[in-house]
Amino acid sequence: MSADKTGGNFAPLTLGILPLIDAAPLVAALHGGFFEREGLAVRLKVEGSWASLRDKLQVGAIQGAQLLPLMPLASSLGLDGRTTPMLSALTLSRNGNAITLSREVADAMADYRRCDAGAGAREQALDAARALARLIAARRADGLPPLRLANVYPFSSHRYQLRYWLASAGLDPDRDLSLRVVPPPAMVEQLAEGRIDGYCVGAPWNDIAARRGIGEIVAQGAAIWEGAQEKVFGVCRDWQEAHREAYHALLRALLAACRWLDEDNNHRQQTARWLSDGGYLNVAPEDIEASLDRQRGDIIFFDGVANFPWRSQTAWYAAQMRRWGHLAMDPDRVKAEIEDTLRPDLYRRAAHSMGLDAPIADWRCEGGHGAPWHTEGAHGPLGMLPDRFLDDAIFTP
Amino acid sequence: MSVRVLIVDDRPARSHHLEQALIEAGFEVIMTVHRDDDLHDQLDRLQPDAVIIDAELPGRDTLEYLGHVGRRYPRPMIMLADQDAPELTRSAAEAGVSTYAVASLQPALVRSMINVAIASFEQHSALRHELTRTRESINQRRRVDRAKTLIMERRGMNEQEAYQYLRKLAMDRRLSMHELAGEVLTVLDRETKS
Numbered sequence: 001m002s003a004d005k006t007g008g009n010f011a012p013l014t015l016g017i018l019p020l021i022d023a024a025p026l027v028a029a030l031h032g033g034f035f036e037r038e039g040l041a042v043r044l045k046v047e048g049s050w051a052s053l054r055d056k057l058q059v060g061a062i063q064g065a066q067l068l069p070l071m072p073l074a075s076s077l078g079l080d081g082r083t084t085p086m087l088s089a090l091t092l093s094r095n096g097n098a099i100t101l102s103r104e105v106a107d108a109m110a111d112y113r114r115c116d117a118g119a120g121a122r123e124q125a126l127d128a129a130r131a132l133a134r135l136i137a138a139r140r141a142d143g144l145p146p147l148r149l150a151n152v153y154p155f156s157s158h159r160y161q162l163r164y165w166l167a168s169a170g171l172d173p174d175r176d177l178s179l180r181v182v183p184p185p186a187m188v189e190q191l192a193e194g195r196i197d198g199y200c201v202g203a204p205w206n207d208i209a210a211r212r213g214i215g216e217i218v219a220q221g222a223a224i225w226e227g228a229q230e231k232v233f234g235v236c237r238d239w240q241e242a243h244r245e246a247y248h249a250l251l252r253a254l255l256a257a258c259r260w261l262d263e264d265n266n267h268r269q270q271t272a273r274w275l276s277d278g279g280y281l282n283v284a285p286e287d288i289e290a291s292l293d294r295q296r297g298d299i300i301f302f303d304g305v306a307n308f309p310w311r312s313q314t315a316w317y318a319a320q321m322r323r324w325g326h327l328a329m330d331p332d333r334v335k336a337e338i339e340d341t342l343r344p345d346l347y348r349r350a351a352h353s354m355g356l357d358a359p360i361a362d363w364r365c366e367g368g369h370g371a372p373w374h375t376e377g378a379h380g381p382l383g384m385l386p387d388r389f390l391d392d393a394i395f396t397p
Numbered sequence: 398m399s400v401r402v403l404i405v406d407d408r409p410a411r412s413h414h415l416e417q418a419l420i421e422a423g424f425e426v427i428m429t430v431h432r433d434d435d436l437h438d439q440l441d442r443l444q445p446d447a448v449i450i451d452a453e454l455p456g457r458d459t460l461e462y463l464g465h466v467g468r469r470y471p472r473p474m475i476m477l478a479d480q481d482a483p484e485l486t487r488s489a490a491e492a493g494v495s496t497y498a499v500a501s502l503q504p505a506l507v508r509s510m511i512n513v514a515i516a517s518f519e520q521h522s523a524l525r526h527e528l529t530r531t532r533e534s535i536n537q538r539r540r541v542d543r544a545k546t547l548i549m550e551r552r553g554m555n556e557q558e559a560y561q562y563l564r565k566l567a568m569d570r571r572l573s574m575h576e577l578a579g580e581v582l583t584v585l586d587r588e589t590k591s
Contacts, residue, residue, distance in 0.1 A: 048453045049454070049456075049457040049461075050458050050461070051457040051458055051460075051495070052452055052457060055452070056490070059487055081473065152458060153458050153461065181458050181459045182437075182459065183456060183458055183459070185455065186433070189433075276573060276574045277537075277541045277542075279536075279537030279538060279573075279574075279575050282573045282576075283573055284567055284573060285567055285573070286567075286568040326465075
């Protein structure tokens with residue numbers, strides 16, 4: 001029995017989020033009463049940056065946070081802030097990112113585009129990358145400076161999705177472009193002012209630029225890696241070891257909130273209202289509603305066993321880091337750290353306690369599924385969503 | 398040669414205080430910039446030895462990135478001071494100070510700079526009654542609720558209608574709900590007084 005529970009209730013907890021659409025599971029868990037139902041008293045603290053979330057987790061000022069999928073591993077390996085072993089047993093969301101280029105660049109690329117508007121998302125994304133490569137070659141011949149593209153954080157899905165997309169057309173992100181990090185809320189303004197030429201960011205910043213006519217969405221994140229892990233729930237290992245039951249209750253509450261979000265589009269609209277009325281996100285309510293809407297946006301919170309913390313998916317991001325020279329550590333050490341950081345066993349315990357089945361494997365081959373498929377669960381086959389990469393690659397960790 | 402420091406802070410009173418304190422301690426403050434400034438360009442242009450930034454500002458992620466991509470950029474202090482100063486890291490976090498410094502700076506200088514910044518931020522925070530973002534968000538929620546209630550009373554609408562009405566206004570004017578609520582309350586308060 002853990003010492004963190006008295007009289008059926010846990011000690012109050014503070015969880016950190018960023019002002020983003022995909023903070024939805026934590027906001028829904030709070031306002032929808034899912035935390036309360038588990039005996040948890042949770043306060044959500046909105047931070048200004050990933051660095052700030054990381055610092056507060058590492059010094060123990062908050063107990064858990066919405067994180068980018070590479071952050072728990074990077075913290076455990078000592079790459080991000082102070083070396084602090086973290087763990088994650090829950091994926092909070094998948095998809096939601098896109099690449100937007102300025103109106104000017106998109107127009108300049110138009111002559112090089114080969115596929116029409118009717119083509120699929122993947123063909124469009126590949127075609128746009130090829131057109132950008134030709135534009136960049138032409139600009140270089142004219143002696144023009146490299147285009148400036150932004151993403152959100154060193155250890156971000158956005159950074160590696162953007163680089164994967166650029167590389168699909170033979171572009172070298174470090175040689176052919178000037179890459180930088182801009183805080184998401186500032187991206188649209190910087191694009192409008194011509195201080196950057198494009199970006200890879202999550203909802204709603206792509207749609208906002210498109211609606212304002214200052215940018216064009218040239219690739220959906222889902223076209224680069226369909227169903228890519230986007231946000232995870234992370235805690236420090238020390239904290240989890242001292243508060244196992246509170247952590248288990250948090251997983252149950254968040255899993256229930258994710259299920260509720262994907263159950264009914266009205267639940268998503270209700271969450272859009274919480275996000276906008278609660279002052280979590282300083283954008284027009286219409287933009288929040290559109291990004292959360294199941295028809296208009298592509299964010300997944302639960303369907304296709306979306307919450308399972310596949311070790312192979314973190315390994316894919318780590319492989320991308322290695323590909324670009326951002327990770328030089330011994331591969332065996334990285335693999336061991338992935339095993340300690342990604343905890344499918346803790347996910348299964350929470351899922352099974354709620355009557356939900358879970359995959360029996362911890363690792364899988366990533367990619368190769370262009371249509372829904374099945375994986376083996378403890379109680380039978382489990383329906384999974386497509387996981388195709390832009391270039392049809394298969395990643396075997 | 399003196400250490401060239403860039404300050405990133407939105408609060409003029411505090412950054413002015415910090416600037417004076419740093420100069421007294423022998424540092425050179427090359428500039429103070431605002432959250433909306435393009436930090437990537439500023440760092441390329443000014444090439445500071447160190448950056449002191451309000452830990453709450455979103456621009457920190459730009460600094461984190463630069464610290465990872467090139468040796469000539471300041472790196473997060475937490476990585477430099479890891480072994481010898483965990484206490485310093487903690488008190489900086491509590492004071493809301495975040496520091497980045499180039500690898501060539503002597504640890505003693507970095508520590509002294511961070512101490513100046515912590516003292517300055519703490520002193521400033523003792524003088525002001527600043528709303529935390531959490532408090533702000535509660536107030537924002539209250540403001541939306543109040544605007545909704547007033548609209549319900551004035552226009553005889555039910556809650557859902559009042560919400561839809563506010564939402565439509567916010568959408569048309571591309572304001573967030575609490576920004577719009579603020580304006581609605583200002584207008585309605587004025588009407589009440591006249």
